[in-house]
Amino acid sequence: MSARRPGGSLQRRLFLGALVFVTLALVVAGLAIGLVLYRFARGQIDARLDGELLAMSSDLKPGPSGPILAAPHDGPPFDRARSGWYWQVRAGDAVLRSPSLGAADLALPQVPEPEDGRPVPADGTGPRGEGLILRVLRLPGPRDGPDIVLVAAAPAAALHGPLREAGKTLALALGLLGICLIAGITVQVRLGLRPLRALRDDLAAVRAGASERVPAEQPQEIRPVVTELNLLLDQNAANLERARAHVANLAHGLKTPLATLAMAAERGAEPGLAPLVAAMDRQVRHHLRRARAAALGGSIRTRTDLSAHTSDLAAALSRLHAERGVAIATEVAPGTSVACDAQDLDEMLGNLIDNACRWAASRVRIRAARDGGLIELRVEDDGPGLTPEQAAHVLQRGRRLDETVPGDGFGLPITLELAELYGGALSLERSDLGGLLARLRLPA
Structure with a gap:
């Protein structure tokens, strides 16, 4: 059992x-680029704070009540009050602060040694409860004496x-x-699937009878499929020809015996033979039609130029x-075509x-028009025409209205x-020309 496709x-x-x-690739790329930007920006802020700490550590000197700075460190942005840019030096109870910190103290978290x-x-x-980025030295x-703790801070908003x-x-x-x-x-x-759409059009052309085979010039990936399709079409065509040949042989094989029986019936060789021959003829024609219809099962692929x-x-x-x-x-x-065998x-x-x-007296007119999926062919003449009863009569096999006109009525x-x-x-029907109008409707 084949797997379900x-x-x-x-x-x-x-x-x-x-x-x-x-989408996944863009999300991963966005996260990766965001992480790189974060590390870069954080590195810039940390480097700036570390520079401030190293500068203060080099300017520290002992004083009478604790460490003092030998040089001022009140430059921007540490001079703006509540800017978030702070520094602080603590040695025991002695504290040095940046002007931006005022009289407040920075709470130091536990940091590793x-x-x-x-x-x-x-x-x-x-x-003021704002988030800070700290660097502690x-x-x-x-x-x-107690250790000296230097702290430089930057606002988290700066990052x-x-x-x-x-x-x-x-x-x-x-x-x-x-x-x-x-x-x-x-x-x-769309470009990748274009050959499939072209293949669909080629198959439609084969089905409509415009082409006998699918063109072999196809991309490498679908070339094996086209090869199998063409082999299938060739096999179906061969089967169709064999079936039609069998039907033709059957028709020819039965034609002579039935004709002989019909002649015997006309001579009255056997009473009651004529009805039997007529019944046999009807049965044979019925089954021949069915056999021919089966043989023409692929007739939708047949395309015949009606105009030519x-x-x-x-x-x-x-x-x-x-x-x-x-x-x-x-x-x-x-270009008007019908799905019908040429013969x-x-x-x-x-x-x-x-x-x-x-x-016809002098004129015959032939016209064709499309009506949905059918082509209607109109053959008209300016002759005497037929009544509805006569029209039904002449459509019966072997029936003729005028024996003086050549023909067999078939x-x-x-x-x-x-x-x-x-x-x-x-x-x-009755034609506008005055004579007979024959409407023949065939699939387009």
Whole structure:
């Protein structure tokens, strides 16, 4: 048992899959770039604070009540009150503060003891509860004295504000990149699936009879599929030809025995033989029609140019009836085609046009028009025409209205049978020209 294959749209599946991967890639890229920007911005602030701490540590000197700074460190931005940029030096109870800190103290969090004498990062809270980024440097104090703790602080907004602005720009850039990628994916999917659409059109042309095979010039990925399709078409065509040959052989094989029986019935060789022969003829024709319909199961692939066949038959029959002076006018648009075998079409057209020429006074008109999925062919003449009862009578096999006119009475019934075989119809009406109008409807 074969595994169930998923349905749906291949284009939609490809597009959604690519969209998911692009979205994940953009999210990962955004997070990675954001982390890099954060580390860069934090490194810049830490370097600035470390520079301030190292400068203060080099200017520290012992004083009478604690450490003092030999040089002022009140430059911007540490001179603006409550700016978030603070520094503080504490040795026991002695405290030195930046002008921006005023009389407030910085609460120091627990920080690990540095091993190399370098500043240690920390996060703290300012006098107004604002978030601060801290760098803490612990120096050994004088003998028997407390350690000296130097703290430099920067507002957390100095880090998060630029990151927020950079994040907006980054999100916009990634969004534009995502739109471009999605547009590129859409174009790529459409271009990638274009050979499949071309293959669909080629198969439609084969089904309509415009082509016998699918072109072999295909992309490498679908070339094996096209090869298998062409092999299948060849096999179906061979089966069709064999089936039609069998039907033809059957028809020819039964024609002679039935004709012999019919002649015997006409001579009255056996009473009651004529009804049996007629019944056999009906049964044989019925089953032959069914067999032929099965053989023509692929007839939708048959495409016959109606305009060309009509013109050829009209020209031939015009010469045949030239002594009667019958003019045949055809009004069939070039390119008009029907889904019908060429030989069957010639037989139907030949019967109708020949019948019109036999009964026409001087004019025969042939027109064709499309009606939905059917082509309606109208063959008209300016002869005497038929009543509805006569029209029904002549559609019966072997029935003739005038024995003086050459013919065997089988043309119109055969045309009707062939038309019905292809899903069409034949009707006889009164023409505007005064004579007979034969409407032959065949699939387009």
